[in-house]
Each structure stands twice: as structure tokens, then as C-alpha cells.
Amino acid sequence: MALPPQLKAVQHHLRTAQEHDQRDPVVSYYCRLYSMQTSMKLDSKSPECRKFLIKLMDQLETMKKDLAHHESITQEIVGQAHIENYALKMFLYADNEDRSGRFHKNMIKSFYTASLLIDVLTVFGELTDENVQHRKYARWKATYIHNCLKNGETPQAGPLGMDGEEEDDDEGFSGAQGQDPQGPPSGSYMQPPEQPPAGAAGPNFNNIQISPGAHAPANTPAELPSSSGDVRLTPEDFTQAQKYCKYAGSALQYEDVGTAIQNLQKALKLLTAGKE
Numbered sequence: 001m002a003l004p005p006q007l008k009a010v011q012h013h014l015r016t017a018q019e020h021d022q023r024d025p026v027v028s029y030y031c032r033l034y035s036m037q038t039s040m041k042l043d044s045k046s047p048e049c050r051k052f053l054i055k056l057m058d059q060l061e062t063m064k065k066d067l068a069h070h071e072s073i074t075q076e077i078v079g080q081a082h083i084e085n086y087a088l089k090m091f092l093y094a095d096n097e098d099r100s101g102r103f104h105k106n107m108i109k110s111f112y113t114a115s116l117l118i119d120v121l122t123v124f125g126e127l128t129d130e131n132v133q134h135r136k137y138a139r140w141k142a143t144y145i146h147n148c149l150k151n152g153e154t155p156q157a158g159p160l161g162m163d164g165e166e167e168d169d170d171e172g173f174s175g176a177q178g179q180d181p182q183g184p185p186s187g188s189y190m191q192p193p194e195q196p197p198a199g200a201a202g203p204n205f206n207n208i209q210i211s212p213g214a215h216a217p218a219n220t221p222a223e224l225p226s227s228s229g230d231v232r233l234t235p236e237d238f239t240q241a242q243k244y245c246k247y248a249g250s251a252l253q254y255e256d257v258g259t260a261i262q263n264l265q266k267a268l269k270l271l272t273a274g275k276e
Contacts, residue, residue, distance in 0.1 A: 006046065009038065013116050026070055026082050036053060078246050083117055087134075090111075090113055100157070103154075103155050103157075115136075118138070119135070233274055237271075244263040
């Protein structure tokens, strides 16, 4: 079904959904859910948009029934962890390629798709500051490297200052994505990223925060404060600890030990100290 021009803002999210129908239907489902929610705000009254939205709703209902056995669909907290970990995997793959000076179409698309999937996380609520920064950096990097290669220039590898705000090069990315409808090979960005080059794995780059150790599992667990026995946990603390454990479980599905350890450490610290 053709996308009405009024809904152009979700064209790449819908393309990402289509690309993942076979690779990861959970990603497809939430990309379409985001597209529907965003489209409703853009134009839900014009005949062509109403017709498009009705078809999209039907598609979502069918997918929801087909995926009823997926915990990522029946439990939002698991779905959120699934999308967040998938986006992080793509980001780290692209970031590792970038830091190593390997510039190519798949890494550009992985940066850009990671930013689109962070958009999709808004279906679960407000984004964390870290996700907002990751999205801004990924979209800016994708645009910067894409334009460099298009103009025959060699991009600078790794973090560098962002001059001004990033711009969405919609037309440019439409062309780049059109050349590669399948996106990066499924195995390429789903592998745990390699340890980045020495000196390249700092915890931040020009105000874009990356958790220390995000590129590789920690060698030793962080030291945790011992519980004095009078720690009082609120219902919100238990919910947050459960969320960290769900995130860890989702990370293990991708054999991402580093992210799993990080989230389990956060849960343990919260339960033993009563604070994060």
C-alpha cells in the first residue's frame, strides 16, 4: 500500500519493518506500531490517510495474533528490552566499524536504523537521556559518512565534534536504502562487537555518553555495597529491578554477555543498596 505524502515522516520506519518481517518479526511489529501512532498524529482525517491507517491497523492486528506466543508482544517491558538491545547492537556494530575506519553502506545504514529504532522506543514512553544522545549521534554519523562518501571524501574515523544539529537527509537515505533493500546481513551486526582500538573506547565523545564497558563485557563485577538489612524498597524499586532483569534476559538471547552483566549488576545494586 502506497504511503500518502503527508505521512512521509514514517517511511523509513515502515521500510525497516518490512526488512525485518522474516529476520525479526518483533522489530517489525513495533516499527509498524510506532508508524501508526505517529501517523495518527500527523493526519488521521484525510481519505487517503484514513485508508492507509485502516490497512496498517489490520496488519498490526494480524501480526499481534501471529506473535501471540512471543513474550516481547504480550509484555511491553520485554518488548522494550528487545527493541532497545537490538538498537544498541546495531549502534555498536556501526560504531566499531567507524572507529576502525571501515566506511561502507551497511555501517551507514546500521547507524541510521539504530536511530530509527530509538524513535520506536517512544511507543513505550519517554526516552532516556542516553537513548536521546545515542539517536542524535547515530543519525548525525550516518548523515556525515553518507555525504562524505557521496562527495568522494574520506570521513574522519571515530568521535569528532558535531558542528550544528544533525539533519535528516531523507532523499539521500531513500536512495541509499533503495540500493540495499535487505539491509546489513543478519549476522554482521548481531555479533557482539569486538573490543575497540586502544584509546578509542572512552566513556563519552563530545557530550554523547556511552556507558563505560558498553563495547566489551566487564572483566570483573563492579563492587556492590553490602546490604545493612534496613534497606527499604519501594514498589517502584521492585519494578525497576524486574526491568533490569528482563533487559538482561533479552541481551542473553543475543549472546550479549556485557549488556546482561551490566543490567544484572544494576538490579543487584538496587536491591542491596536501595538506590541505583
